[in-house]
Amino acid sequence: MSRSKRFAVLAERDINKETFVEPWPEAGLVVVDSPYDPHPSLRIVNGRVVELDGKPRDQFDAIDLFIADHGLDMSVAEQAMAMPSLELARMVVDIHVPREHIQRLAGGCTPAKLVEIVRHLNVLEMMMGLAKMRQRCAPANQAHVTNRRHHPALLAADAAEAALRGFAEIETTVGIARYAPFNALAILIGSQTGAGGVLTQCSVEESLGLQLALKGLTTYAETLSVYGTERAFVDGDDTPWSKAFLAAAYASRGIKIRFTSGTGSEALMGHAEGCSMLYLEARCLLVTRGAGSQGVQNGSISCIALPESLPGGVRAVLAENLLAAMLGLEVASGNDALASHSAIRKTAKLMLQLIPGTDFITSGYSAVPRRDNLFGGGNFDAEDFDDWTILQRDMQLDAGLRPVREEETLAVRRRAAQAVQAVFAELGFPPVTDEEVEAATIAHSSDDMPARDVAADLAAADRFLNSSITMLDIARALQQRGFSDIAANVLEMGRQRVAADYLQPAAIFDAQSDRPTETRRKGATYFRVRSAINDPNTYRGPGSGYRVEGRRWAEIQHVPQAQSPRDFIAGHIGQPLSVLREIGSARAGAHPEVVVAVGPAFGSALTRTINGLAHEEVLAAILTGIAKEGLYGRVVKVYHSSDLAAIGHAGARLSGSGIAVGLQSRGTAMIQKRGLAPLNNLELFPQSPSLTLHSYEQIGQNAARYAKGLAVTPVPVQVDNWARLRLIVKTALMHRRETEQVCDRPPVELWFDWEPDV
DSSP: OOOOHHHHHHHTSGGGGSOOOOOBGGGTBOSSOOTTSOOOOEEEETTEEEEETTEEGGGOOHHHHHIIIIISOTTTHHHHHHSOHHHHHHHHHOTTSOHHHHHHHHTTOOHHHHHHHHTTOOHHHHHHHHHHHOSBSSOEEEEEOOOTTOOHHHHHHHHHHHHHTTOSEEEEEOSSGGGHHHHHHHHHHHHHHHSTTOEEEEEOOHHHHHHHHHTTSOSEEEEEEOOSSHHHHHHTTOOHHHHHHHHHHHHHTTOEEEEEOOTTHHHHHTOOTTOOHHHHHHHHHHHHHHTTOSEEEOSSGGGTHHHHTSTTHHHHHHHHHHHHHHTTOEEEOOOOBOOOSOHHHHHHHHHHHHTTOOSEEEEEEESSOGGGOTTTOBSSOGGGHHHHHHHHHHHTOOOSOOOOOHHHHHHHHHHHHHHHHHHHHHTTOSOOOHHHHHHHHHOSSGGGSOOOOHHHHHHHHHHHHHSSOOHHHHHHHHHHTTOHHHHHHHHHHHHHHHHOGGGSTTOEEOOGGGOOOEEEETTEEEEOEEOTTTSBOOOOSTTOSOOOOHHHHHHHHOOTTOOOGGGTTGGGOOSOOTTEEEEEEOOOOOSSEEEEEEOTTBTTTBOBOTTOOBHHHHHHHHHHHHHHTTOEEEEEEOOSOOOHHHHHHHHHHHOSSSEEEEEOTTSOEEEEETTSOTTOOSEEEOOGGGOOHHHHHHHHHHHHHHHHTOOOOOOOOOOOTTHHHHHHHHHHHHHHHHHHTOOSOOOEEEEEOOOOOO
16 A cells, blocks of 8 residues: 555654653553552541551551651641542632642642642643742743863853843753862852852762852752652662751751652652552652752653653643642752653643743753753753743743843853953962853854863862862952952852851742842842742732733843834835836726836835835836737836735726736735736735746736737746745835825826836
8 A cells, every 4th residue: 555645754753753652550651540559548546647548557668657757737637638639629720719728738638639639630720720839929940051071161151141041040060070069160150250149059969069069169959869669769779868868968058959859760760669650759749848848850850751752741740840839849840851852842841831930940941052961951952042032022921031132141251251260270270261261252062162181170170179168269269360249249159058048948049130139238249039938929810920020021022133113124215216207197008008006105115125126126027028028018106005906906907908917015916907806816926025036027928918818827936934924024014114105196107217128
């Protein structure tokens, strides 16, 4: 049997590069409703949980035990578990039920109960719930800044640009662990150059991460991974209690922490125990809450391709984000790792978090090119910046970024690279040359950077890690080398560590759109914390909660690509053509001829077509085509309408042969015949951007052949499906200008001073 050519084409589409499988619960390959998932239950005796989701206490594993003793709000647990799950689900989307009330009840729900609640919600309802349950009022975004060469000047420049673009957090990682101190240093300096108050972290092994934090090089951590089965925890040499201890170690040093979990990790590790991904994630979230973490990075994260291979996978990812928010956790909602080959599918998934907003829309937008991203490639990267800011502008929503201009970006990148250069010189690290600074300023990727002495950098990084140098020495070096503003920002980040206000749930420092985010007092710099405590999400339906307005809306609108509409068609306006002049009222012809009827702005208020052809050249081409068939072409100007059908209809009525070419000033043309309805015609040429002078000559020639009664082959028309996207604004403005010239005046005869080329 012959194969369908359509199916052959579809087989090559990006979507069909993906892997899709049928559910297999025994292997953990099911996102929800595994037959091995337990049913919700909770029994409390003398203030002690003795049964959890159908399992008696003597059969509890470590996770059950931790949840029973630390993860549930015992003051509300019996009430919450007694309520019908459907009633709780409806409360999630009910604008009259406060977020705090739902959060309190959710804290008393077991993992199976939480899953049962969200099973009643479709995707739209979960998005509505997420908009209400988000912790902080305004969404924010996190960036990934890495590069394959671990080049400190480029890291600083990229971090500065990310901060300038509005990212509230910046995360880096390394391909070689020994580079970590220099990576963390470069990100710290760069972020505080771009916008003071940006939080930074270096994603490395926990003890090393804690060392970097104690030096003041980082201010948050999110690599505290938790799992939904005991065996997965054991394989990671962890328990819920060890994670809680580590979280306390970070927080006691003034370091903001969030845990990491996400659908699919247990199945990927081979320890799903037949349970669904969403049920296991609900267990993770109750462990996270019980361990005292203020937030969680979830949304499947690096496992995203696994749930996406299964039915309902993207829905389950949204559900886990919602569950985290219902439990009062800050949510960094994934959208970081590559999710799909298909741009349509990838963007559709993003919308589930972008539209309702989460505390961090991505838990790592790659602010560098994908091949420089050591986190395994980003779902969105530096080449998508403009798409992202335009989406914000399209929907009047806040996704945490701000449009920037090239000149301000170059300035902040150069200053960050120079600041790293100065610190390296002051602290005796391998020098950063002026050539490296300039390369980092204009670089797209690490391919644009000069090579460094890797051995020397690694040896210096080792010395730095084992030395007594801290962020105080870095601030001092910046001050002594003339970077006092960056020094003040670095020092203030240290002061905030001591104050520890940003350990509040969902805390960031003021978004860059609200600048100035610091006020100066006695020479010091202060950053204002915004969190779920002092800036909570107050969404309760239309007219409530966070609205993109005022300065932030003005900023989002002000994209570099936007042009003044007043200047948009300046190149199509010139001096009225001296070769065209009116010679009286147009009268009906008595001899075989072709009338060329032009619009009211032709050659006067407009002098070029939409694709830049001069009006006199277009008119000469049409008349040349007519002349080549041995006929006379007469030009008339129609004033009573700017509509092409009306222009062509008027020309046909005046033509001695009954044939006319109608021509709008923007170049759209038609061949019309007397007696046809205005919206009917012999040939129509709506794709004016594709018309050339040769096309117009062919139009004239065909019109003459119609006038002579000969057989005619229609002029071939090139179809450009993208023309409307590129030129619709210009089309509207040119037509507006043409319409402004419309008046109650009969057609006039035009004299055209030209030499026919026949």
